[in-house]
Amino acid sequence: MLTLRASISLEVLLGALSLYILHAVQCQLDSRIRVVVDESFYWDVAAQITRILAALTQDTASVLRDLVLQWSADNNTLRSLPDELLAQCFTFLPFNGRIVASHVSRHWRAIALSTPAVWADLDVRDSPKGTRHKLFRMALSRTGNHPVDLTGSVRTERDLEGTVRQCLEEHLHHVRHIYWNLPVDSLPLTSRAPLLETIHRIRYQLAIPTDFLGGSPQRLHTIYISRVLLPETCPALSTVTKLRLHGPTTLEEARTFGGLFGLFPSLQSLCMGSLLKRYSDFLPITSPPASLRMLELSTLDKQYDLIPRYVNWRTDALLVVKLEQRTADPSNIAHLIASSPVLDIEAYHAVGTARIVAHGPGTNRTRSVTFIDEDDNTVPDVAKLLLASRADLRDVRRLQLPISILASFVPVFPSLSGLQHLDIGFQFSSQQFSWGRREIPATQTPPLDALNDLIRVKELCPGLEQIDLQVVWEDVPSSLRGARELVDRLTILGQTGQSGVYIKGIPEDVIRNVDVSYIAPSDISSPESS
Numbered sequence: 001m002l003t004l005r006a007s008i009s010l011e012v013l014l015g016a017l018s019l020y021i022l023h024a025v026q027c028q029l030d031s032r033i034r035v036v037v038d039e040s041f042y043w044d045v046a047a048q049i050t051r052i053l054a055a056l057t058q059d060t061a062s063v064l065r066d067l068v069l070q071w072s073a074d075n076n077t078l079r080s081l082p083d084e085l086l087a088q089c090f091t092f093l094p095f096n097g098r099i100v101a102s103h104v105s106r107h108w109r110a111i112a113l114s115t116p117a118v119w120a121d122l123d124v125r126d127s128p129k130g131t132r133h134k135l136f137r138m139a140l141s142r143t144g145n146h147p148v149d150l151t152g153s154v155r156t157e158r159d160l161e162g163t164v165r166q167c168l169e170e171h172l173h174h175v176r177h178i179y180w181n182l183p184v185d186s187l188p189l190t191s192r193a194p195l196l197e198t199i200h201r202i203r204y205q206l207a208i209p210t211d212f213l214g215g216s217p218q219r220l221h222t223i224y225i226s227r228v229l230l231p232e233t234c235p236a237l238s239t240v241t242k243l244r245l246h247g248p249t250t251l252e253e254a255r256t257f258g259g260l261f262g263l264f265p266s267l268q269s270l271c272m273g274s275l276l277k278r279y280s281d282f283l284p285i286t287s288p289p290a291s292l293r294m295l296e297l298s299t300l301d302k303q304y305d306l307i308p309r310y311v312n313w314r315t316d317a318l319l320v321v322k323l324e325q326r327t328a329d330p331s332n333i334a335h336l337i338a339s340s341p342v343l344d345i346e347a348y349h350a351v352g353t354a355r356i357v358a359h360g361p362g363t364n365r366t367r368s369v370t371f372i373d374e375d376d377n378t379v380p381d382v383a384k385l386l387l388a389s390r391a392d393l394r395d396v397r398r399l400q401l402p403i404s405i406l407a408s409f410v411p412v413f414p415s416l417s418g419l420q421h422l423d424i425g426f427q428f429s430s431q432q433f434s435w436g437r438r439e440i441p442a443t444q445t446p447p448l449d450a451l452n453d454l455i456r457v458k459e460l461c462p463g464l465e466q467i468d469l470q471v472v473w474e475d476v477p478s479s480l481r482g483a484r485e486l487v488d489r490l491t492i493l494g495q496t497g498q499s500g501v502y503i504k505g506i507p508e509d510v511i512r513n514v515d516v517s518y519i520a521p522s523d524i525s526s527p528e529s530s
Helices: 002-040 043-075 083-091 095-101 106-114 129-140 163-174 235-239 277-282 307-313 330-337 382-389 403-415 448-460 476-495
Strands: 121-123 148-151 175-179 198-202 222-225 242-246 269-273 294-298 320-325 342-348 353-359 366-372 398-402 421-428 433-435 438-440 466-473 501-504
Touching: 083 095, 083 106, 095 106, 095 121, 095 129, 121 129, 129 163, 163 175, 294 307, 307 320, 307 330, 330 353, 330 366, 330 382, 342 403, 353 382, 382 403, 398 403, 403 421, 403 448, 448 466
Parallel strands: 121 148, 148 175, 175 198, 198 222, 222 242, 242 269, 269 294, 294 320, 320 366, 342 398, 398 421, 421 466, 466 501
Antiparallel strands: 342 353, 353 366, 433 438
């Protein structure tokens, strides 16, 4: 790149110098002509001199131009690169950079225009808003039949002239991925798309016809859309493995969702958001495809408990389940956590959310439900839900929860008769951060007084062998203060006969500045040593 800049700069400098010399000659001869005309009035002689001057100027410019080009050819290392390699370099430039490169010289422009791969990755997001569709058309026309990936704005843009739709009608047969919130009705639904693999980020209602994308299975494997009207049959959807969409928002949409699983027999991941209880009866009542491995469901409907929906769709092959909702019938919680050897309890007081994550039985199998409260940001009482659910917790061997809810969780521990390992997480931070439009205050010191409840936990769970205090430190000053307080608390616990309590996550530079002589070395570990 440095050689390129130097060569171009020197070429420009020589060109400017030649123009300067020609201008000086022109000025000198013009002054001589004016003297001749003013003194002798030999008009014929003056006309002959002017013609000679014009010819001389043209020949001089030609000679200087040839000299500059010859020097550039001899000294510009880029000219020694094969055109194919230079074109490959262009493909690494952002879209706007490729446009600039195509205007550097005739040679570069010829390479850019004759190489479809240069324009195969079309990302018009950084282009001026009023020019995106025109640039899209220009670049797409240069791609030939080369596979193309389209990336555009996440916001819907108006296409009054129909430029985007016309381009897609002409080129959809070699488009591979679409990551673009396309203008409304700009995707030609019945056009053949044998290379298309991804449709992502379309937010207008998509009425999928039976002959979608030519009416035959091709390579389509991922669809992320918002609203949709589904057909009764559609061969092109049979290859889709990842599907993300909103639940039905109208009765018209809801009536098309009953055959969802039949349309997507190869489905491996399904994510449905914005589900409404009033349309829940229109969702599939049949079992999902045996290929389904991941299920995500979410709702903001205060009356909608998604756990029964998961129970209806549960299969032995389903590995990951994520539910997000605002309410839950406690009796349904047991379906999520039954036979799980590991439970994670999370609480985010700043944003009013809590989460229960059940791991196992089996490897890579997790089920979680997140409770959200957007009204007053009150964290749902997970301990109360677990007690009311009367779930069988005897299989739980490991429990993780934040220190902020340790006290409220004490009544649950008698049900954890098989508990062997307890992880308690807390965070020292003096940083303030933003969540949406709200400013979340810093947490200088977690409620360390809650550690006193560990004495009761040991009594309620006689099989408990180890307690890990998982610490997150955001800055050294708070780390030093927090570490000293933690060591003091742990020392007190040790004096009361408590053992098997470990602090994990203290940076080594903090440990060096804290007196840990009252604690066994194995009881404290840093991120570097763990």
